Amino acid sequence: MEPADFGKAADDYARHRAGFPDSFFDRMIRLGFVRAGDRLLDLGTGTGTLARGFGQRGCHVVGLDPSQPMLDQARRLADEAGLAIDWVQASAEATGLPPASFDIVIAGQCWHWFDKPRAAAEAKRLLKPNGLLAIAHFDWLPLPGNMVTATERLIEAHNPNWTLGGGTGRYPQWARAVEDAGFDGIEIFEYELDVPYSHEAWRGRIRASAGVGGSLAPDAVQRFDDDLKSLLTKDFPGDPLAVPHRVWAMTAYTPR
Numbered sequence: 001m002e003p004a005d006f007g008k009a010a011d012d013y014a015r016h017r018a019g020f021p022d023s024f025f026d027r028m029i030r031l032g033f034v035r036a037g038d039r040l041l042d043l044g045t046g047t048g049t050l051a052r053g054f055g056q057r058g059c060h061v062v063g064l065d066p067s068q069p070m071l072d073q074a075r076r077l078a079d080e081a082g083l084a085i086d087w088v089q090a091s092a093e094a095t096g097l098p099p100a101s102f103d104i105v106i107a108g109q110c111w112h113w114f115d116k117p118r119a120a121a122e123a124k125r126l127l128k129p130n131g132l133l134a135i136a137h138f139d140w141l142p143l144p145g146n147m148v149t150a151t152e153r154l155i156e157a158h159n160p161n162w163t164l165g166g167g168t169g170r171y172p173q174w175a176r177a178v179e180d181a182g183f184d185g186i187e188i189f190e191y192e193l194d195v196p197y198s199h200e201a202w203r204g205r206i207r208a209s210a211g212v213g214g215s216l217a218p219d220a221v222q223r224f225d226d227d228l229k230s231l232l233t234k235d236f237p238g239d240p241l242a243v244p245h246r247v248w249a250m251t252a253y254t255p256r
Contacts, residue, residue, distance in 0.1 A: 033132055050136075101128075103127070147236040175252075184253060188248070
């Protein structure tokens, strides 16, 4: 599947994609991975949900993304929250930022889009000794008969090139590139939770996904959205919907 252009769906992305839950930020702090005052780089920041979350908890944050429309939304949301975050337009593989300048490099919901060996090597270059790399995902879970599975099948019907369905929200295979880049002390944690979505919000969330707004033409996005609205009304009339998700995170350190 070709990389998605999330800039085309930046408005829906900002309004409807649920960012990582508070419990994720709290767990990262409770486990000692993140501390107030840390200098943190958020790779593939998108609309800045991780950047804002850690900024609100006292980190000095830089948010980086290749898409200017996404950074525009991130800047607007951070300004509305009263947060001072620096924004950089660049790729995760070639940030242009100075070496050994961050305590933490984090990538949320985006590592699968990167050239993983190059991104891991760049993260190691950017981190101080004993610096933390964190790769995290917050994925919906397609379970037998649930509305996530029905939604994924509809995406596949409208976009046969979309191949990201049927996921488990677990990515242990990514440890190899991290180890090869020279990181050690790899740890993984995960947990599940339900996220409430109204019908309107779920439609917006899916329009902001790689298989729909990130890759289809506007008229095709509208046709998909009409079909999703009909599917939800007919087969999943409850509103709001309780959408099962998994939080998954891998952490690793540079040598001391």
